[in-house]
Every structure is written in C-alpha cells, then in structure tokens.
Amino acid sequence: MPFATTFIYTMMNTENVNSVARNFNIGVEEILNSNAITDNYSPVRKAILTIPNINSYSSNVYYNVSSGDHLYGISYRFLSSPELIAGINSTITNADLIYVNQKIAVPAFIHTIQNNESLLDISNLSGISMAGLARANADRPSFSYNSLPNGFDLVIPFHSSTRTVITNPVPGSKIDSNSLLQGYASEFEGSFLYCVIDDNNQVLLEGSGVAPWNAGTYYGSFSVPLQLSREPSAPKGRIFIWAYDEASGHLIDLVDTQIFF
Numbered sequence: 001m002p003f004a005t006t007f008i009y010t011m012m013n014t015e016n017v018n019s020v021a022r023n024f025n026i027g028v029e030e031i032l033n034s035n036a037i038t039d040n041y042s043p044v045r046k047a048i049l050t051i052p053n054i055n056s057y058s059s060n061v062y063y064n065v066s067s068g069d070h071l072y073g074i075s076y077r078f079l080s081s082p083e084l085i086a087g088i089n090s091t092i093t094n095a096d097l098i099y100v101n102q103k104i105a106v107p108a109f110i111h112t113i114q115n116n117e118s119l120l121d122i123s124n125l126s127g128i129s130m131a132g133l134a135r136a137n138a139d140r141p142s143f144s145y146n147s148l149p150n151g152f153d154l155v156i157p158f159h160s161s162t163r164t165v166i167t168n169p170v171p172g173s174k175i176d177s178n179s180l181l182q183g184y185a186s187e188f189e190g191s192f193l194y195c196v197i198d199d200n201n202q203v204l205l206e207g208s209g210v211a212p213w214n215a216g217t218y219y220g221s222f223s224v225p226l227q228l229s230r231e232p233s234a235p236k237g238r239i240f241i242w243a244y245d246e247a248s249g250h251l252i253d254l255v256d257t258q259i260f261f
Helices: 017-024 028-035 071-077 082-087 120-124 130-136
Strands: 005-010 049-051 061-065 103-106 108-111 154-157 164-168 180-185 191-198 203-210 220-225 236-244 251-260
Touching: 005 017, 005 028, 005 154, 017 028, 017 049, 017 164, 049 154, 061 108, 071 082, 071 130, 082 103, 120 154, 130 154, 164 236, 180 236, 203 220, 220 236
Parallel strands: 005 061
Antiparallel strands: 005 049, 061 103, 108 154, 164 180, 180 220, 191 203, 191 236, 236 251
16 A cells, blocks of 8 residues: 655745646645645745655655755754755765755654644644744644644654654554664664663663665664563653764763654
C-alpha cells in the first residue's frame, strides 16, 4: 500500500491551487483537503502549502526550495540544524549552495488533525512545543494557534540534535514488540547508545547501535529493534539516543522522543 510523501511548497503570487496541482500532477481536491482550504483560495505572498503525493512508496517530507531560501532558514523552520539536513540529503554537497525547486528531505512528519484536536493536544502528544509547531507551520493557510480544522495536515518536526535525529517511532506514537528505532546519526562513524525509560524512571531497554556512513557524507541511517526487557510500569515513556566524545568523555548529541506503551 502506498504511503503519502508530502512536499512543502511556497506559492508565488502568480500561482493558484490549480496550477500547483498541475505542476505536481495531483488532483486539486487533494491539495485543498491537505490544507483545509476552499477552491477559491487566493494565496498571500509566500503562502506555504502541503502537497500530498499518494502515488509514492515512502513517507518522507520534502521541502521544495523557493527563491530566497537558504539551508539555515530551512533548518530553523524544522527545529533542526543545517549540518543534519545537509547530512541526510546526498544531493547537498555544499550547505551554502541550494537551488530553486530542489526537493530537500527534512526531519518532519505529517499528522492529520481529527476529532477537533488542538495545537495544545498535539504538543502534549508529541512533546514538541506549541511555538515549535507554529514555526514549522508558519505562513500556512488555515493554521492557527487557537483552532485547527479537521483534515488539516499539520507538519510536526522530529526530535533531533545537531547530528542525530530519530525518525521512528514518531513522537507520541505507541510502540510494541515489533517496533524499530530508526533515524540518522553522524557521531564517531555513527556509533551511538540508546535506552527506553518509562515515566516511573524504570529502564526497559538499553543497547548500542551503529549508523554506517553513506558515501559522500558523514551521516548514516540506523535501525534497531525495540524489544523491551521488562514490562512498562507507566503508559508513557521516552526513548533516548546519544554518543560520547571520546576525548572529553562528555555526552553529546542527546535526543529523546516521547512514546506510549
């Protein structure tokens, strides 16, 4: 079954939803639904849309570079770092050189609003602050601190550090014996430590892993099973991943994400 890759696209004043739909070869209705807008929507300057691609077999989120964009601004939007975004995109060989219409993978996922969820609900569920959610969805029609329409595709950043990001489990999701810990890392040829702790501070799993560097970058992907060694004593917990600086012995690049059992 296909997943829904999503493109984040900045509309120009000369464009409308119909022209954007033609450019991405999808139906107008899909764009309207994803952004909770009507077919007579007139974009304001630099309005940003989510463009779902139901024909894709991945679930990545890509940012479509527009005129005036730079990697520092893009990383700021997604609560990330230029180093991380450059590291997970093999097409970026120079962080100071990106081009218009380049499609860049960003550390974020899409949550479709349902059952009248509020921004506070999503913040509590994901562990991402309301301010962080607002930053990731700035300039989007139908986005508001006060209310979010059902069906609106909210962009939620993954938890990340300068050189590490957890992409699975997504923040606020439930894990079981078949779950995997996945993401990207750079430190010390990608070696890292991880643990799962419940809200009563009971350690449920400890381990180490490696993310072999990809050719041309100092980043690599990792995937390790989350097979808990004991039963959780609370319904909620956190996954932690980190590395150590071998010279100083200091913990570096700590990332944690909220999960449920």
